[in-house]
Amino acid sequence: MNKVIFLGDFHIPERISSFDFLDILEKEDPDLVIGTGDYTSQNVVDKIRENLRFKGISGNCDYEVSLPEEMELNLFGMRFLVIHGHQFGRGNINALKNYGLQRKVDVLVFAHTHEPFFSWNELYLVNPGSATGAYAGDGISRPRSLLIVTKEGFSFRRW
DSSP states (O other): OOEEEEEOOOOTTTTOOOOTHHHHHHHHOOSEEEEOSOOOSHHHHHHHHHHSOEEEOOOTTOSSOOOOSEEEEEETTEEEEEEOSTBTBSSOHHHHHHHHHHTTOSEEEOOSSOSOEEEESSSEEEEOOBSSOOOOTTSOOOOBEEEEEETTEEEEEEO
């Protein structure tokens, strides 16, 4: 495996209708796409799965989507835990960090805030942001973004 892309907080069609992130995924050509939740429609999951290898977790707005609430993966020699994050409030970094340490992972990938985030303090805490730029619970729309992970490290793509 050479490249994994994490993305989420789509909110299609309730808050936005654009699927332009699919063009970005096609250009990036990842080995695996991991969804961090809030698709809000099974259609989003199905569209990603049409041409890409996909795994995902559900978010707090995924009433129609049947995916697990969290997922552990081994990627590039590190243990990843993927969780939407609403279980700990909006962007409660201390609670997310403690949960990651409790689970003994190297990287905790979360979502829910729609804002890209990267931090290291005993483990990596990373949020890919929103793949569609849909407004968050605070009513603010942010630039569209996703997270790219390779053996060389982490990077964000915004558009």
